[in-house]
Amino acid sequence: MKFILYFLLLTTTALGQQTIGVGVRHADTKQPIAGATVRVVGGNTGSITDSTGFARISVPNTGPVRLKISAVGFETAAETVMLPSVDTLQIALKPAEEELDEVTVTTTRTGRTVADEPTRVEVIDGEELDEKANMQPGNISMILRESTGIQVQQTSVMSANATIRIQGLDGRYTQLLQDGLPLYSGFSSGLSIMQIPPLNLRQVEVLKGCQSTLYGSGAIAGLVNLVTKDPTRERELSFMGNGTSAGGLDLNGYYAHRNEKIGLTLYATRNTQRAFDPNRDNFSDLPQTSRTTVQPKLFWYPTETTTVSAGLIWVGEDRTGGYMPTLRTENTAGFTEENQSNRLATQFRLDSRFRNDWSLTVKNSYSTFRRTITQPIQNYRFDGVQQSSFSEVSAFRHRPKTDWIVGLNVWTDAFRQPVSAGNQMIYNQLTAxxxxxxxxxxxxxxxxxxxxRTDWVQTRIDATGRTSARLLALPRFSLLxxxxxxxTSRLGGGLGYKAPTIFTEDAERLSFRNVDLxxxxxxxxxSLGLNWDVNYRTELGDETTLSINQLFFATRLNNPLVLSTMPGESTPGSALLSFQTANGFLFTRGLETNIRLVHKAIHGFLGYSLIDTHRRYDNLTGPIPLTARHRLYLTxxxxxxxxxxxxxxxYTGQQQRSDGSSTRSYVTMGYxxxxxxxxxxxxxxxxxxxxxNFTDVRQSRFEPLVSGSALQPVFVTDIYAPTDGRIINGGLKLRL
Structure with a gap:
């Protein structure tokens, strides 16, 4: 009987009503706002916008109806609707004055804000990116280096290559993405963060801990997603010029605009650097570099619910370091190392909403990266081409109480090394x-x-004919x-994996010399990883806010891939090295503390990380080398x-060298x-x-970076402190 009465009540309520659509967008960027609440003032009906910023709501058939539209981080809007003449309504929400931690993230694919996402996401927004670009507009290393728990590890004195370490793990365990596409892994990983300029980025999203469920291989320590700007109806044309006391020059230009159907972004940059030797040992501490980057991207909006984009990335770079007299005149014999690289990558993405609560995403990328390492005086050359592709189809369904994402992707990766008899394929890898x-x-x-996630990974080593295939199941959870x-508090964990690779920090440090590919x-x-964090935020007055985030983490990585001396090899310095699966595990654990205080125009931030690492494989024990146990950042x-x-x-605390000795701690400052x-x-x-670094802290002040002769130098392999020292830079930014 109660069911019949309830059914009659619903039927009676439905009579005299209609459904209208409401689209909610950012007033400035015109981007859709997911998770916005739309409700009838004075009534009990409401709805929540999906990932495309669209919602449907039931309203009376006649008479004016007042709607209230709200979203976290935006000013609430009210709109009076005259019915029945209106069936679709477009609303633009203005951002609130205080938007800390209330931006929408894309990495989790749900379109939720940081505050509403069960997965812990750290967002470096446009304002902070603009500040970091003043410090180092040539690449993103500064942006990542000054994030709590992230270490940018330099791997070469000569070329200044560097990788990202999150929570103490090797850079190959972190995925570096651009707009959700894996463009910077493998052979290019040692150069990637030094070649990516930050000035076309809208935000950077950092997820720490295992993220393999959505992103597959390599996201054991975490992932970094570089989100580029989309065009808006307000044209953007900006330029930037920057010069440094070390002989660096950066020139950048960015254009973006869209109309009803077509949009375009175009980013171009030219970066040059003279060889720089601050410690006067006649060997460069910054290599001589010239790099050109061009990134055009075209957008098409066939309907209000569909967006198609296609882009191209081209990067050409030549960086040479070594004996300064040779670099200056090219007539004096001395050791040099040249890295020539070229990247060509394509990007495609389609986003379409259908049936109100369903969205479809199709994306694809193809990348070819060629790199040549040359040491002429020692008659050494390493040359190779990596080709990779990524394709994915995913569907997203948003409901008031639940979201579903389901998808399929295919990732191919191949590395070919030219030899005198023709091209030699080293490996082929396929992941579905x-x-x-x-x-x-x-x-x-x-x-x-x-x-x-279920991944099928097939790896073939062409030179030996060895082929292996594995089926992996990767569960994950996050509770908010x-x-x-x-x-608020979040608890999360899951399983992860890394497909076999020859591109490790150890191999990069050796420039692949004596490495049997x-x-x-x-x-x-x-791997198995676990994260737990607690977040507190309060207002200490009308214009003062305080936020504290405390994170605890632990990761165990079983049977790591290590570079070891091949059996039967014993000659120091020239023994042939091979990649072997170690019998044991790596274990990292620790905590991160982030405190932010904002009072009127003054912002203060304190970040501290404690990273405790352990090696327990083969005959090795103790911490992972070159991982600072304590790091403190105050700004x-x-x-x-x-x-x-x-x-x-x-402040960077002591680190352990490869030989087991300890480095000294140091403090750097900037203004x-x-x-x-x-x-x-x-x-x-x-x-x-x-x-x-105006106090001019350099590793060469603590110990020599190079010994031996100009023709046969021996370089320090453990780089634990800055090598370039004090650098002053300045420039001009224009926006038309």
Missing amino acids: GLFVQNTLMLSEQFSLETGL YRASERW TSMSTGVEQ TLYETERVKTGFEVF MAEWKWVIANVLKGSLFINFE
Whole structure:
């Protein structure tokens, strides 16, 4: 009887009503806002926008109806609708003055804000990116180096190559993505962060801990997703010029605009660097570099619910380091190392919403990367081409209480090395994966995200004919608990893996000299990771906010791939090395503390990380070399409409060298200032100056970086401190 009464009530309520569509977008960027609430004022009906910013809501057939539209981080809007003449409504929400931690993330694919996402996501937004670009506009290394828990590890004195370490793990265990596409792995990983300019980025998203469920191989320590800007109806044309006391020059230009159907972004940059020898040992500490980057991207909007984009990335670079007299005149004999590289990559993406609560995404990338390492005086050359492709189809369904993501992707990777008799294929790798993820609102306090991925990985070593195939199942979970508006907590964990590779930090450090590439192991490295964090945020007055985030983490990596001396080899310095699967594990654990205090125009940030690492494989024990146990970062920023100035202090604790000895701790400091101006509301610009590491901390002050002769130098392999020392840079930014 109760069921019949309930059915009659629903039927009666439905009579005299209609459904209208509401599209909600960012007032400035025109991007859709997912998770916005749309409700009828004075009624009990409402809806939530999906990943495309669209929702449907039931309203009366006649009469004016007042709607209230709200989203975290935006000002609430109210709209009066005259019915029945309106069937679709478009709403633009203005960002609130205080948007800390309330930006929408793309890496998790749900379109949720940081505050509502069960997975812990750290977002470096556009304002912070702009500040870091003043310090180092040539690449993204500064952006990542100054993030808590991330270490940018330099692997070569000569070429200044570097990789990303998250929570103490080798760079190959972190995925580096651009707009969700894996473009920077493998052979290019030692150069990638030194070749990616930051000025076309909208935000950088960092996920720490195992993320293999959505992104597959390599996301054991975490992933970094570089999100580029989309074109808006307001044209953007900007330029930047920067010069450094070390002989560096950076020139950048960016253009973006869209109309009803077509949009375009175009980014181009030219970066040069003279060989720089601050310690006067006649060997460069910054290599002589010239690099050109061009990134055009075309957007098509056939309907209000569909977006298609296609882009191209071309990077050409030549970097040479070594004996300074040889670099200056080319007539003096001395050791040099040249890295020539060329990257050509394509990007394609289609996003389409259908049936109101379903969205389809199709994306593809293809990349070819060629790199040649040459040491003429020692008659050494290493040359290779890596070709990779990535294709994915995924569907997303948003409901008021639950989100579903299901997808299929295929990743191919091949490395070919030219030899005198013709091209020699070193390896071919194929990975096919199927994944599903669900985000469920259990209550107002709890949200649970669960996922499962199944990957089939096939690796073939062509030189030996060895082929292996593995089927892997990767579950993952994240639980969000909202204790109150001030307190939240997240607990997450999962399994991960890394497909076999010959591109490791150890091989990069040796420039692949004496490394037997055909010995590449076909074993898969597997891991188990766990993260727990607590977040507190409060207002200490009308214009003061305090936020504290405390993270605890642990990761165990079984049977790591290591570079070892081949059996029967015993000659020091020239023994042939091979990739072998170790019998044992790596274990990292620790904590990160992040404290942010904002008072009016003053911003303060304190970041501390404790990373405790252990090696327990073969005959090795003790910490992972070159991992600082303690790191502390303190920065202050004062910003008004016309002035921005900041000061930073970075403490790096002791690290263990490869031979078991300890390094010394050190402190670096930096200062930055920027003056902004506007002419007739048409031309906006600024002048900036930055004093990086102005106390001139260098590893060469603690120990020599090179010994031996000009023809046969021996370089330090354990780089634990800056090698370039004090650098002052400054420049001009213009926006039309």
